[in-house]
Amino acid sequence: MxxxxxxxxxxxxxxxxxxxxxxxxxxxxxxxxxxxxxxxxxxxxxxxxxxxxxxxxxxxxxxxxxxxxxxxxxxxxxxxxxxxxxxxxxxxxxxxxxxxxxxxxxxxxxxxxxxxxxxxxxxxxxxxxxxxxxxxxxxxxxxxxxxxxxxxxxxxxxxxxxxxxxxxxxxxxxxxxxxxxxxxxxxxxxxxxxxxxxxxxxxxxxxxxxxxxxxxxxxxxxxxxxxxxxxxxxxxxxxxxxxxxxxxxxAFDQQRLFAPEAEVAMAEVQGGDSTQVALVAPAGVYVDIPAGAHRDVKLTVNYEGPVRAPIRQGEQIAILTVSIDGMSDFSVPLVARDTVDEAGLGRRILNGVLGWIT
CATH class of the missing domain: 3.40.710.10 (DD-peptidase/beta-lactamase superfamily)
Known part of the structure; x- marks a missing residue:
């Protein structure tokens, strides 16, 4: 104790x-x-x-x-x-x-x-x-x-x-x-x-x-x-x-929710050669639960989006908030898995059309 x-x-x-x-x-x-x-x-x-x-x-x-x-x-x-x-x-x-x-x-x-x-x-x-x-x-x-x-x-x-x-x-x-x-x-x-x-x-x-x-x-x-x-x-x-x-x-058992570099979520991208970028936790996402107990775990991804290109690989984009019943919330930074360059003219036109359609 x-x-x-x-x-x-x-x-x-x-x-x-x-x-x-x-x-x-x-x-x-x-x-x-x-x-x-x-x-x-x-x-x-x-x-x-x-x-x-x-x-x-x-x-x-x-x-x-x-x-x-x-x-x-x-x-x-x-x-x-x-x-x-x-x-x-x-x-x-x-x-x-x-x-x-x-x-x-x-x-x-x-x-x-x-x-x-x-x-x-x-x-x-x-x-x-x-x-x-x-x-x-x-x-x-x-x-x-x-x-x-x-x-x-x-x-x-x-x-x-x-x-x-x-x-x-x-x-x-x-x-x-x-x-x-x-x-x-x-x-x-x-x-x-x-x-x-x-x-x-x-x-x-x-x-x-x-x-x-x-x-x-x-x-x-x-x-x-x-x-x-x-x-x-x-x-x-x-x-x-x-x-x-x-x-x-x-007193605690540790569980891995996401392996290092595994995709945790996707973020919307504005003005890029891709409309989305995968978000990863470089060291993975783990939770500690009191030994022998069952606790509900809630994950919330927060970022100001859509994220404007260009985006560097490894750039922090979002925060993953982990909520566990009866325990204090904690946060894990999420970074871009890939580089997203600014879109060329043709891609910008296509993105505009797709945005209008959706």
Whole structure:
């Protein structure tokens, strides 16, 4: 069953595969994420790697002022003052041993200053739809409340990381230990290696914030993301995280309604070389139903139509709203399966005649 409010005052469970919220408590309550902030730094690093702004094998020298500010402050990867360290090592240090010095060195080296990196973090958070979060540091160190998030926003961040960067996620997230400069440290993730299928993502703790965790697990192709936060003790946070993710897998049965790229509906097209375009869900359409229960499922396709050509293959055209008795509605984007070009003169005349006839 889900954790009690005393164990996890903030709790959220999301099925990435279906897009359903399975459990929420205080999902939009702002809280200080502490080191969970480093997930935003990690995601921005993944984005910049993808764009070619930084490379894993690229090396940065640690500027003296950055080293002095963060040398052995909180969790650390023990960067030497004269270190020249690769992006790959810095990201591993951030994700596995929660290195505050590693996060600051990555930010300063990649963006030219920590402040510029933090500005990029906030811009990226806004871009992906984190509507009620703000970052003041690259590592979540206490900053008088300037850094805050919500459970819903953290789930958005984790979901985007998983969907956009699956190979980087596998490379950098969920490792049990990390060795740098001949020093080996363990990951404090409470579910990886304990809960089947669990592979991260990040713990957080300060006296002000309490204990929190953003985590994920995958079983049989089904991916869940969860948040627990503001727990009073580490053992409460750890138990709450394990209970919530296990409950998510056991309490619901998942059904596939449409396979990836299968036609879900047709949309009317205006001014195109075709009068209709097939709509598909690239990742498929899935629903989670309470285990052993029968629930009616209603599907509604919404779009402003007819859609005017030209239409690009993969362009989002509509929203599929899924309604399940006794559960919250959720939505799945539908995109064009094919390209529809603008109609030539002959086709426009034929379309006009057909429209007049019908």
């Amino acid at each position: 889900p954790p009690s409010p005393s164990e996890a005052p903030i709790a959220y469970l999301f099925d990435v595969t279906s897009g359903q919220i399975l459990f929420e408590r205080e999902a939009d309550r702002r809280f200080m994420p502490a080191s969970i902030t480093k997930v935003m730094t990690t995601f921005l690093a993944f984005e910049w790697m993808e764009e070619g702004k930084i490379l894993p094998q690229q090396s940065f020298s640690i500027r003296p002022e950055v080293w002095k500010r963060w040398n052995q402050v909180g969790s650390t990867m023990f960067l030497p003052h004269d270190a020249r360290v690769t992006v790959d090592d810095l990201v591993h240090g951030v994700t596995t041993v929660s290195a505050n010095d590693g996060a600051a060195a990555l930010a300063d080296g990649a963006a030219g200053s920590v402040d510029k990196w933090v500005a990029a973090m906030n811009a990226k958070a806004s871009e992906i739809g984190m509507r009620d979060s703000h970052f003041g540091t690259p590592n979540g160190w206490m900053d008088e409340g300037n850094t805050f998030v919500t459970a819903r926003d953290l789930t958005t961040l984790a979901t985007q990381m998983l969907r956009r960067h699956p190979s980087k996620y596998r490379r950098y997230i969920g490792h049990r230990e990390f060795t740098y400069n001949d020093i080996t440290q363990s990951n404090h993730d409470p579910i990886s290696g304990v809960v089947p299928g669990a592979d991260g993502i990040k713990t957080g703790f300060t006296n002000q914030a309490g204990y929190g965790f953003l985590g994920s697990a995958e079983r049989n192709g089904r991916r869940l993301v969860m948040v627990v936060a503001a727990s009073p003790r580490g053992r409460d946070r750890n138990r709450a995280a394990r209970d919530l993710i296990e409950w998510g897998f056991s």
